Amino acid sequence: MVVADAYPNFSICGIPYYISGEVTHWRNLAHRTHADLEATSMRLRLDTTATDIDVARQRIAMHDRHGTQSFLDYDELVVGTGAVPVQPPIDGLNRLGVEDGVHLLHSMGDTFDLTASLYGLRPATALIVGAGYVGLEMAEGLTARGIHVTQVEMLPTVDAELGALVHTELAKHGVDVHTNSTVTRITRTPDGPARLHVEGTGPDGEPLGWDVDLALVVVGVRPDTELLIQAGAQTGPRGAVLVDETMATGLPHVWAAGDCVVTHHRLLGITYLPLGTTAHKQGRVAGENALGGAARFAGSLGTQVVKVFDLVAARTGLREHEALAAGYSPRSSTATPDDHKAYYPGAEAITIRITGDARTGQLLGAQLVGPRSTETAKRVDTYATALFHGMTLDAISDLDLSYTTPLGSPWDAVQMASQTWVREHQLATQQRTLAASGQGT
Numbered sequence: 001m002v003v004a005d006a007y008p009n010f011s012i013c014g015i016p017y018y019i020s021g022e023v024t025h026w027r028n029l030a031h032r033t034h035a036d037l038e039a040t041s042m043r044l045r046l047d048t049t050a051t052d053i054d055v056a057r058q059r060i061a062m063h064d065r066h067g068t069q070s071f072l073d074y075d076e077l078v079v080g081t082g083a084v085p086v087q088p089p090i091d092g093l094n095r096l097g098v099e100d101g102v103h104l105l106h107s108m109g110d111t112f113d114l115t116a117s118l119y120g121l122r123p124a125t126a127l128i129v130g131a132g133y134v135g136l137e138m139a140e141g142l143t144a145r146g147i148h149v150t151q152v153e154m155l156p157t158v159d160a161e162l163g164a165l166v167h168t169e170l171a172k173h174g175v176d177v178h179t180n181s182t183v184t185r186i187t188r189t190p191d192g193p194a195r196l197h198v199e200g201t202g203p204d205g206e207p208l209g210w211d212v213d214l215a216l217v218v219v220g221v222r223p224d225t226e227l228l229i230q231a232g233a234q235t236g237p238r239g240a241v242l243v244d245e246t247m248a249t250g251l252p253h254v255w256a257a258g259d260c261v262v263t264h265h266r267l268l269g270i271t272y273l274p275l276g277t278t279a280h281k282q283g284r285v286a287g288e289n290a291l292g293g294a295a296r297f298a299g300s301l302g303t304q305v306v307k308v309f310d311l312v313a314a315r316t317g318l319r320e321h322e323a324l325a326a327g328y329s330p331r332s333s334t335a336t337p338d339d340h341k342a343y344y345p346g347a348e349a350i351t352i353r354i355t356g357d358a359r360t361g362q363l364l365g366a367q368l369v370g371p372r373s374t375e376t377a378k379r380v381d382t383y384a385t386a387l388f389h390g391m392t393l394d395a396i397s398d399l400d401l402s403y404t405t406p407l408g409s410p411w412d413a414v415q416m417a418s419q420t421w422v423r424e425h426q427l428a429t430q431q432r433t434l435a436a437s438g439q440g441t
Helices: 012-020 036-037 108-122 133-144 160-172 226-230 274-291 322-323 377-389 413-437
Strands: 048-054 059-064 070-075 076-080 083-087 102-104 123-127 150-152 176-179 182-188 197-202 208-213 212-219 222-225 254-256 264-266 269-271 304-308 311-317 331-336 349-356 363-371
Touching: 012 108, 012 133, 036 226, 048 226, 076 274, 083 331, 102 108, 102 311, 108 212, 123 208, 123 264, 133 150, 133 160, 133 212, 150 208, 160 176, 160 304, 160 311, 160 349, 197 212, 254 274, 304 377, 311 377, 322 331, 322 349, 322 363, 349 413, 363 377, 377 413
Parallel strands: 076 254, 102 212, 123 150, 123 212, 150 176
Antiparallel strands: 048 059, 059 070, 083 222, 182 197, 197 208, 264 269, 304 311, 311 363, 331 349, 349 363
């Protein structure tokens, strides 16, 4: 295993919880220790960067942290170079760095830089560019450290009515949220209330400005593909390396998996949707096939979940505009069923937005927002399972789901929201039929 840093098998997804203090030591982010990995007979080449793949000779060139070059022959090669942070076109971003309190966050090295700033600069205020899942988790993590957070986001990841619930939760915990807004410039302020001055534009183009001690830019990632491209691999959406369902790159004896490759989506076909769950599955397929297996990646649905303070937001499948762009005939409905029977104490509502195909009744996607106690994360998995198997909204009511009064209802919240979609779809169909016959009112 050739690893560019010294941290193999670390959970990058857990970084926000190390920053918050909930994970008490960075070493706890390791799924397995160096000793655990080496006990499998795996040889670790840490702090070593692969620089070239000689496909014909089945050899990689690499250099260690001292610059010493070496070569490694292979029978089969699996490449998992992952992704690198996107740097948006913010004036000043390329001139400022960690010593100024300006940070990207994607690796353990980035994590150590950020923690050094938190202890060295002792910031009272921070601005986060991006409100994707990492941005939301970092807003909570920095708030937990007593830092006043401002969050600026251009594109929401859920529909507006659900995004408003997340916005309210952030505001309840003291986070200033600016949606549909863009950061345009970051500068150092030697004389002022804070180290950095951040400029931006609001939804209507109005100028915005903030003085903060620390800035964190987390607007997404792009695939790290240079090694594979220079070896001759082809690329697809977002510049990710094309692979088939066996994770073969088209280069002899070279496989690839994770955030550096395209995603086979069960509803969209080939796209790019980097997720940790997807990378795990792709990696297992690539590894098995490198040893002569015949595994296939079954495809992703983009199932995701995030905890935002005491709220959970989750989604799977397609939002309405995504389904429309993909050629479906989407119709959406929103329901707010309780997580368990209302007469039992503690019942709380889950907001569930369902998107289905108006022609076929097929489930296309679901978005859920609910308090942490409502098992929202597991209920989205029920929708993900239904999506995986191409179920209709009507058929979801046939699922034999568990029930006991403190935990659910005879019709689970998942089924009640699906039934709402079916009723609204039937009513709309009846109204169209009446209108077409001249009987509508």
